[in-house]
Amino acid sequence: MSTETETAQRLLQAFMQFKRVEWHRRSVLGYKPSEVKLLFCILRGEKTDSPALKVSEISQLLQVTPPTVTQLIKELEASGLVERSMDPSDRRSVRIRLTQKGFTVTKQARNEFVNSFHGLVEYLGEAESRQLADLLTQAFRYFTTKEAAENRPSVQGEDERC
Amino acid sequence: MSTETETAQRLLQAFMQFKRVEWHRRSVLGYKPSEVKLLFCILRGEKTDSPALKVSEISQLLQVTPPTVTQLIKELEASGLVERSMDPSDRRSVRIRLTQKGFTVTKQARNEFVNSFHGLVEYLGEAESRQLADLLTQAFRYFTTKEAAENRPSVQGEDERC
């Protein structure tokens, strides 16, 4: 077997085994992983001084369909972490922002996550960690462009993700 | 913010974005990803000259619970890709092996996968690909030992995976 094929198999193995890791599956502070991800996304969106994110924007950032976002927001609203508000300039749009409680919880969850990744950085070493982040990002690009090419021939743009 | 925290955040970002990549979600040859994974596992198990894998062994290799394996095997059996057979030396055990059709399909699916990873190796470069595989494996170890430590204090062994 060629060296390149062997490397390809090693990579495949590594990805398959890694996919099972539960760093993202565990609930944080009693909220579901998907909810936490949405909270992170909203927090990021609020950093900019533009108005709060719309459902459609969140959908693009998280790369999930609008119904998924609506569902998650309903849950988070019920928990009192986010608020809906109508956009007066386009009353079809719904702006989502964190409540005070939501802000606190999100920050807390973020801390937990970053801390656990602190551990990983210690384990791998600073330089290796950076390299891993870079390589993963490159691999991500490879797969997404490949998928895009396969699913929707000749479509460009919209590569912003959360 | 400290450099280490910044690196931790970069890693976190990289993982979160990568988690969404669909290299594993796409169905292959009309079979569900989870089914294909199981097929790979069985193929691996058959390489050794020991008897065909038992449900419990597959469960350990794939790191899923036995009911999950039973379910998948039921599907694969219905599609005629695998066969159950009783182990005469312990009639509780069920040995799983690929049918001729199953063997063909599995090989084909494997080729598809490896080919797509060929592309990744070309994209990243040989050396970088190897390093990515290594770093992912290390990260995998970090997370699994961490999880093990958190969930079941002081348990060792059984680190073989598929």
Add this chain to the structure above:
DNA sequence: CAATATAATTAGTTTGCCTAACAAATTAAA
């Protein structure tokens, strides 16, 4: 203004996994 397009939601489905409860077979104990 009528037709069409867009934003969000509702309803229902799929995939992948889980836990709980159990039957059958095996092993250990009385």
Add this chain to the structure above:
DNA sequence: TTTAATTTGTTAGGCAAACTAATTATATTG
């Protein structure tokens, strides 16, 4: 040697996270 405990696999049922299709409300355009 029955009885009790354990192991192996299965069934049943459920939950999380995503999807598609259809609906409602609002905007935009011919």
